[in-house]
Amino acid sequence: MADHLLEVRNLSVEFHTAVGVVKAVRNISYHLDRGETLAILGESGSGKSVSSSAIMNLIDMPPGRISSGEILLDGVDLLTMPAHERRRINGRRVAMIFQDPLSHLNPVYTVGWQIREALTTHGTDAAKAASEALRLLTRVGIPDPERSLSKYPHEFSGGQRQRVMIAMALALRPDLLIADEPTTALDVTVQAEVLALLEELQQETGMAILIITHDLGVVAEVADRVVVMEKGVLVETGTVREVYKNPQHPYTKKLIAAAPGKGDMHAPAARVEPVLSVHDVRKRYGSFEALKGISFDLMPGETMAVVGESGSGKSTLARILLRLDEPDSGKALWKGRDLFTMSPAELYKLRRDLQMVFQDPTQSLNPRMTVYQLISEAWVIHPDILPKARWRERVAELLVQVGLGPEHMGRYPHQFSGGQRQRIAIARALALEPQLIICDEAVSALDVSVQAQVIALLDKLRKEMGIAFIFIAHDLPVVRDFADHVMVMQKGNVVELGTVRDVFETPRQDYTRALLAAGLDPDPDVQAEHRAARLRRAS
Amino acid sequence: MTLVTNDSVILEEPSFARRMWRMLLADKFALCAVIFLIFILILAIIGPSWLGDLATKQNLRGRNAAPFDWERGWVWWMGADALGRPLLARIIVATQNTLMVAAGAVALSAVAGTFLGLIAGFSSPRVNQVIMRLADVIMSFPSLLIAVIVLYILGSSILNLMLVLAITRIPVYLRTTRAEVLEIRERMFVQAARVMGASKNRILFRHILPVVLPTLTTLATLDFAYVMLAESALSFLGIGIQPPEITWGLMISQGRQYLTNAWWLSFWPGLAIILTTMSLNLLSNWLRIALDPVQRWRLEMKGHKNG
Numbered sequence: 001m002a003d004h005l006l007e008v009r010n011l012s013v014e015f016h017t018a019v020g021v022v023k024a025v026r027n028i029s030y031h032l033d034r035g036e037t038l039a040i041l042g043e044s045g046s047g048k049s050v051s052s053s054a055i056m057n058l059i060d061m062p063p064g065r066i067s068s069g070e071i072l073l074d075g076v077d078l079l080t081m082p083a084h085e086r087r088r089i090n091g092r093r094v095a096m097i098f099q100d101p102l103s104h105l106n107p108v109y110t111v112g113w114q115i116r117e118a119l120t121t122h123g124t125d126a127a128k129a130a131s132e133a134l135r136l137l138t139r140v141g142i143p144d145p146e147r148s149l150s151k152y153p154h155e156f157s158g159g160q161r162q163r164v165m166i167a168m169a170l171a172l173r174p175d176l177l178i179a180d181e182p183t184t185a186l187d188v189t190v191q192a193e194v195l196a197l198l199e200e201l202q203q204e205t206g207m208a209i210l211i212i213t214h215d216l217g218v219v220a221e222v223a224d225r226v227v228v229m230e231k232g233v234l235v236e237t238g239t240v241r242e243v244y245k246n247p248q249h250p251y252t253k254k255l256i257a258a259a260p261g262k263g264d265m266h267a268p269a270a271r272v273e274p275v276l277s278v279h280d281v282r283k284r285y286g287s288f289e290a291l292k293g294i295s296f297d298l299m300p301g302e303t304m305a306v307v308g309e310s311g312s313g314k315s316t317l318a319r320i321l322l323r324l325d326e327p328d329s330g331k332a333l334w335k336g337r338d339l340f341t342m343s344p345a346e347l348y349k350l351r352r353d354l355q356m357v358f359q360d361p362t363q364s365l366n367p368r369m370t371v372y373q374l375i376s377e378a379w380v381i382h383p384d385i386l387p388k389a390r391w392r393e394r395v396a397e398l399l400v401q402v403g404l405g406p407e408h409m410g411r412y413p414h415q416f417s418g419g420q421r422q423r424i425a426i427a428r429a430l431a432l433e434p435q436l437i438i439c440d441e442a443v444s445a446l447d448v449s450v451q452a453q454v455i456a457l458l459d460k461l462r463k464e465m466g467i468a469f470i471f472i473a474h475d476l477p478v479v480r481d482f483a484d485h486v487m488v489m490q491k492g493n494v495v496e497l498g499t500v501r502d503v504f505e506t507p508r509q510d511y512t513r514a515l516l517a518a519g520l521d522p523d524p525d526v527q528a529e530h531r532a533a534r535l536r537r538a539s
Numbered sequence: 540m541t542l543v544t545n546d547s548v549i550l551e552e553p554s555f556a557r558r559m560w561r562m563l564l565a566d567k568f569a570l571c572a573v574i575f576l577i578f579i580l581i582l583a584i585i586g587p588s589w590l591g592d593l594a595t596k597q598n599l600r601g602r603n604a605a606p607f608d609w610e611r612g613w614v615w616w617m618g619a620d621a622l623g624r625p626l627l628a629r630i631i632v633a634t635q636n637t638l639m640v641a642a643g644a645v646a647l648s649a650v651a652g653t654f655l656g657l658i659a660g661f662s663s664p665r666v667n668q669v670i671m672r673l674a675d676v677i678m679s680f681p682s683l684l685i686a687v688i689v690l691y692i693l694g695s696s697i698l699n700l701m702l703v704l705a706i707t708r709i710p711v712y713l714r715t716t717r718a719e720v721l722e723i724r725e726r727m728f729v730q731a732a733r734v735m736g737a738s739k740n741r742i743l744f745r746h747i748l749p750v751v752l753p754t755l756t757t758l759a760t761l762d763f764a765y766v767m768l769a770e771s772a773l774s775f776l777g778i779g780i781q782p783p784e785i786t787w788g789l790m791i792s793q794g795r796q797y798l799t800n801a802w803w804l805s806f807w808p809g810l811a812i813i814l815t816t817m818s819l820n821l822l823s824n825w826l827r828i829a830l831d832p833v834q835r836w837r838l839e840m841k842g843h844k845n846g
Contacts, residue, residue, distance in 0.1 A: 322734050324730060324733060324734070347736070348736045351734065351735055351736030352736070354734075355734060355735075356731070356734045358727050358730070358731060359727075360727060363726060363727035363728065364727035364728050364730070364731045365728055365731075366728040366732075366746055367728075367832065367833055368749050368750065368831070368832055370832075377732070377735065377737070377745075378735055380741075381735050381736050381737050381738075381741065382735075382736065412832040412833070414832070414833045425731075428731075428735075432735065
């Protein structure tokens with residue numbers, strides 16, 4: 001039995017909270033061998049991170065409690081081990097990298113100091129640690145490694161910070177690397193690079209990788225085997241291909257079906273009089289040019305997807321169109337009138353037609369207002385839409401329309417899940433009966449299955465009510481099923497603008513092709529082809 | 540935490556007052572604080588007319604009479620001051636003046652400070668600068684010096700005292716409010732309100748103020764004790780409340796010279812100040828949780844424990 005590097009047996013973890021005991025993980029077992037990559041796949045709240053936290057002894061106890069099970073590392077149970085021995089294992093034999101490297105790197109120390117610390121706490125002498133730190137930074141591909149050693153975390157980009165974290169984790173050549181959503185916060189092209197780096201390092205050192213993710217694409221790209229979790233229960237396990245091609249459990253089937261990018265593409269209607277026409281919009285912050293002349297037309301009832309990596313200026317564009325920021329130059333004609341020169345009174349009328357759904361509904365809904373107050377606020381501000389006597393009835397209607405119920409009216413946002421909150425935000429936008437809704441990464445923070453539901457909802461609204469959408473996303477597959485036109489942005493420029501079919505099937509620009517190639521396909525066979533193509537291009 | 544969606548029966552939400560009452564019962568400390576504060580408030584209203592004569596009548600044979608002498612009347616149980624006046628009666632009578640000055644000053648400074656802070660945090664950089672520099676001016680003056688000058692010019696009365704103490708405390712609220720507004724106005728829900736076309740007033744008072752308010756109430760209750768002591772310092776300098784009027788702060792400063800041989804002169808009024816402030820603090824702590832929909836369950840859960 002001791003031939004597995006890591007074996008988790010019948011592990012159960014529970015948390016004591018005010019609403020009673022929550023069983024985060026129930027009786028799960030899995031194992032991992034040297035040189036192997038195991039993915040734990042699950043949505044938020046599935047308990048996928050809890051078991052790895054138990055391996056690293058990161059669960060706060062109390063309120064947490066490991067109620068049963070054992071975690072064997074080379075046949076030795078970690079849970080019954082004395083604390084000082086366990087500390088020697090953390091970092092040396094088992095290392096971990098996290099989702100957000102900025103919050104897991106100490107901002108007041110240089111990167112070099114932090115890598116050296118990882119080495120010296122486990123007994124390496126200072127001179128050797130210094131040369132080793134340099135070697136590691138070079139290995140993970142940080143440009144100009146000697147100077148980078150004396151830089152602080154904030155001076156690196158997100159992808160580089162994740163590389164630094166990997167360098168720290170690998171400092172002591174661990175047998176097992178746990179990666180908790182290592183690429184979720186990164187752009188697609190950077191994500192592909194980081195995953196490739198992890199695989200290379202695994203081949204070099206022969207370590208095992210436990211990767212925790214919600215993304216089927218990541219699983220297809222790196223994992224050998226996969227464990228699917230739902231609500232603390234292990235529902236399915238097997239090789240990646242088996243699970244993808246022949247899922248057994250209904251939850252796995254649902255998850256695979258929900259992966260975006262498989263449906264029919266829209267064929268945009270004939271071009272008529274545009275409802276919004278943007279000409280040469282420019283914006284700079286200090287010496288940084290956020291938008292370098294953006295122009296496009298939007299037809300009524302049409303969906304324009306704006307895709308680009310972080311820093312491409314897509315959110316700035318949204319804020320400018322809503323007049324949350326002022327542009328430096330350019331025009332945006334809304335039904336023939338320039339948005340940017342409107343008086344406050346005209347702007348107030350315009351707010352009815354132009355609405356926005358924000359990325360994170362947790363933050364965009366006032367935590368101190370009930371759902372009824374949140375939605376009816378639209379009519380407090382614009383009293384001519386609806387007489388007060390009908391508010392209650394209309395809120396109920398809107399809630400039903402977005403898939404919630406009238407009984408949710410008196411509740412507060414924190415009592416809902418992320419997807420439900422985003423529905424409330426959409427209901428609020430609909431309350432004003434707008435003609436254009438700008439969605440700024442409106443589904444990026446949601447789980448895959450919820451994402452699919454919200455997109456289906458938006459598509460339904462578009463068909464039924466003829467609302468036009470500007471849909472901002474960093475992820476191409478998400479917009480494939482939903483958009484009529486796609487605009488690809490890079491560093492403040494529009495690099496490609498065309499119908500969804502043109503952009504996806506015959507991309508004209510290298511950048512678009514790179515974006516498409518970097519996107520991870522949930523099908524392991526398709527993904528293997530992608531990878532082979534990428535390697536051919538690189539060589 | 541997901542929502543239980545199968546509850547098709549709409550639970551009737553209890554009314555606001557009923558709900559608050561239940562949450563108050565769940566927090567025993569806050570309940571005691573409320574009872575104590577109501578008691579103090581009643582004393583403040585009836586005190587002067589009830590014990591006014593007794594509290595000012597001198598009795599030189601009973602100078603600095605020790606407390607806990609159960610054989611004399613209940614007003615003497617806390618002892619007597621340097622002129623032989625019963626301390627318990629004096630504390631009760633002093634409640635009115637003390638609370639009036641302290642509550643008045645705290646309320647005035649909190650309202651003015653919050654209002655200016657909201658404006659400073661939400662308007663143009665120029666207005667912001669003007670307000671902040673004004674606050675700097677007030678803060679850079681020793682507050683007692685302003686008080687001395689103003690009270691010397693205007694003459695000392697309870698109203699003037701309130702005004703002066705309020706002015707010196709305005710910057711505390713102003714700076715706190717402004718700092719919070721600067722942070723909150725960048726939050727997404729404020730942006731969402733702007734997109735809906737909400738007016739500045741609506742954003743400021745409906746979206747930003749409720750988030751700042753808990754911090755401010757906590758601040759105000761702490762300030763209550765500070766104001767009571769500042770008032771006693773002014774009385775000590777001879778420009779605050781003057782004898783024969785009494786306040787707790789004045790009683791502390793009067794008892795100071797006898798501290799070595801008659802501790803009770805300062806101790807009892809000091810205790811009154813501590814208990815009042817502590818009660819206010821406990822109450823504000825409860826209020827902060829009770830008014831926050833995200834935190835409220837902590838109190839609502841306590842009522843019916845689920846093991």
